Amino acid sequence: MSRLTLALDIMGGDHGPHIIFPAALTALQQTPHLHFIFCGPLALMSLWLSKQQPDIQARITLSDCPQAVAMDEAPAHALRHKKNSSMRRILDLVHNNEADACVSGGNTGALLSMAYYVLKTLPGIDRPALITLVPTINNGKVYFLDLGANINSDSEVLFQYAVMGSVLAEHIANIKQPKVALLNVGSEEIKGNDQVKQTAKLLTDSKNINYIGYVEGNDIFSQKADVIVTDGFVGNIAVKSWEGLVNFVIQEVKKASQHNWLSKIVAKIAMPLFRGIYLRMKPDQYNGASLIGLRGIVVKSHGNASSEAFLYAIREAIQQVEMQVPDKIKDKIEAVLMERH
Incomplete structure (x- = not known):
């Protein structure tokens, strides 16, 4: 099975890394072909990663992000001023085809604004x-x-x-x-x-x-x-x-x-x-919750999600990658547009 890479917003949500790290570890144990790109403060991520087994370490890449989007931050402000945030980085990774999908439990409005700006919508959406x-x-x-x-x-x-x-x-x-x-x-x-x-x-x-x-x-x-x-x-x-x-x-x-x-x-x-x-x-x-209609796969976790709940969000992202959901939506929309003409 080919490698599947997800980008995770480590600083997203009310509890951030405390629930995301355990969920990611479980996901890696359950899905052998899964790899992660963690986006967040390098020191924090490095400390956690250093405590893991070598086989787990080999399947995680760290992307240092000095900024984080606050849960109550205005979407427009986050879009303009948080280009080096963990939320923005996961979207950039999907846009650049370095990640197959991304997951964040952060500020919903900011995630929507950034995703719309970075990834754009599919033709016809x-x-x-x-x-x-x-x-x-x-x-x-x-x-x-x-x-x-x-x-x-x-x-x-x-x-x-x-x-x-x-x-x-x-x-x-x-x-x-x-x-x-x-x-x-x-x-x-x-x-x-x-x-x-x-x-x-x-x-x-x-x-x-x-x-x-x-x-x-x-x-x-x-x-x-x-x-x-x-x-x-x-x-x-x-x-x-x-x-x-x-x-x-x-x-x-x-x-x-x-x-x-x-x-x-x-x-x-x-x-x-x-x-x-x-x-x-x-x-x-x-x-x-999946943010569908974009030229990339974005899954939004509840801000107050538990580690178990965040794991479900990761699984949702994996499913959508494996089923190539954006391509399926694109094909369906094209068929609908053709029937109208």
Whole structure:
């Protein structure tokens, strides 16, 4: 198997190297053909690397980056003044074909701005989108986008999201003719704003997309669709609501289980069931939102991700490299543009 190289933003996220180093080490142990380029302060990275086995050291290259992008830094400021940051370096490495993909848990706005500037979008794509997997009933999953890359998206951009989401579902999840739906305030055709209605018309007219109509918010986890499309404002709120609800339920279960001796006994019996549900819904395992539509592979990890969650983001990047996702999106967009002419 040919060598696969990922560039990691060591300083990205709330916890930075403390969760990224262990995740990278696990990934190297699990994937023999994987190599990393660590981007961050040389002294910090060198100290960690010196403690690793020689075979691990041989698979990691260090790229010294004296700057870091703060989590609350304005994207425009980071783009102009942080050209030597670890975030900018990972994107430059992908752009120069020195890395096959990159992963960062840093400032989302800054990463979007830098990625758009450095890598540019694929032909036929106006704006990139953030996409992730969300669990559904019967052990299913649905691709959900946009998660916040673009707060305002017109019908043409939403249509492009549908095309890109369809490509991921087909080639990463191996779903033939994935079902694509639009998130709306109702399932009836008369409902929704002009933006949604115009997008529905574009999708209905396309022979390259298996469009099934509208779904509502309570359908996100229903397995009615393989891809659900919305704008970044709605998508970001929806996904964060899911994450918050999962954590809320878990805390309530823990609290209820300590109420009295009877609840403690019931909780002990039921805990394996609750644990199974929690592991199924746990947001960590769906960490790794892909910034698709660019001329390169960029995966965004949650800023507060654990080491386990960051590992999922690394795995997502590996999958996209192996499936050549940008090339697949480019081919699909070309087919769509041809059908319009």
